[in-house]
Amino acid sequence: MRFTLVSTVFNEAKRLEQTIQDLQAQTLQPSEIIITDAGSTDGTYEMLLAWKARSVVPIVILQKQRCNVAEGRNMAIRAAQYDLIASTDFGCRFHPQWLESLMQPFADPTVKVVGGAFAVVEQDIQTTAAKAAYLLSSGYQVDVHADWFIPSSRSIAYYKEVFTTIGGYCEWLTLAADDLVFGKEIKAHQYKIFIVDKPFVYWGRHTQANGYIKEAFRYGLGDGEARVNQRSVLSTTIEMSMRYLFFISLIVLPVLIAMNILPGYSLFLSVLLLPGLRSYVSYTRNWIRLDYKYGWRVFLYGYILLEQTRRSYIKGYCKGYFKSNDAQKQAAAALQQRLAQ
Incomplete structure (x- = not known):
């Protein structure tokens, strides 16, 4: 052959x-x-x-x-x-x-x-x-x-x-x-x-971490220019927003409760934001599945790298999606029509 x-x-x-x-x-x-x-x-x-x-x-x-x-x-x-x-x-x-x-x-x-x-x-x-x-x-x-x-x-x-x-x-x-x-x-x-x-x-x-961060940006840039994986990007953005709001709520709500601005049960509002921890749960399961072989240092660093790469991907996606030139936008529109047939 x-x-x-x-x-x-x-x-x-x-x-x-x-x-x-x-x-x-x-x-x-x-x-x-x-x-x-x-x-x-x-x-x-x-x-x-x-x-x-x-x-x-x-x-x-x-x-x-x-x-x-x-x-x-x-x-x-x-x-x-x-x-x-x-x-x-x-x-x-x-x-x-x-x-x-x-x-x-x-x-x-x-x-x-x-x-x-x-x-x-x-x-x-x-x-x-x-x-x-x-x-x-x-x-x-x-x-x-x-x-x-x-x-x-x-x-x-x-x-x-x-x-x-x-x-x-x-x-x-x-x-x-x-x-x-x-x-x-x-x-x-x-x-x-x-x-x-x-x-x-x-x-x-x-x-090094910088290599993964740059790679995530490149992938996001290409996906954004091509207008693909939009649901995944939207889901990731919502999840990250909920995650950050969850951590903020753990700091802000107790203060407001202590100042009698909000009732004590308001702390349970944080529960509504728990879906923002989905990626953390998945990552922890990976670590357990691999029998904790990489230790706590690597495990904890993974949370930092997760946030860095996700932000970098979304940043690249937004740049590709919103700052494409006219030729790229036209080509992406034609691509979407072909994929939808």
Whole structure:
């Protein structure tokens, strides 16, 4: 089975050699590899050229300064010689059977899209921030068979006809959400996604809190520009507002009661705000499910990271939603019409 592996890259010199080793160890090698570099300045481009010179698999290196991920993906796919495309993100780690697992389902001619699960190697989680994020994400365990699940483009394969029908990835998005939108469009066009539920791709995570906060902002910005996940954002905003009001009420109500401004039973008004603690309850359950292995320091820090990342996501979403340019607003409106059909 002949297929093209595509990816984008920008300043990945620190992790690139490991990515190359993982790809060279695949039990099923691609027929060609096409990579779009967005103008790396850390030696990534030179490392790619060196890999190309020694690789048994033909490699094409494209480069466009400051192109976004969607544009880079589209460039690579349009340059592909083969009709079957496998996509990933450089900087991830790969099990040797990853590409084989993505390609096997295409033995059935009715399969047009295959999505792969991904995971995080827990042994690689070392810092307080990374451990807290691991807890917040429930160990990055996702129900890949749920109706809402959309494969990430770090582990997906499809025929070019799917890409062409959809019109490619959304280049009008600034930083993120291109693969989320691509997945939604796949479903809107009623392509059935075959899911490989065993995770063969391992997502590299940040070591410091700032990385997670910036990531949340990027995700929010992309979702806001695309006008997707509005119910989730509204739910999160309401929950956070109720949570903050709950903590304020625990301070203010006792004072007002002590001053005889409010009757004593008014303190029970705080109970109405308890739904604001939903995320805290879920997070605590994750910690218990993982047998308290990360200790109190990480556990308590997780509450701080939860608030920081949620605020950052909402901030990004609002910026994307309300400050999009006219072209983005028009593209988002057209997207919503397609998804609603």
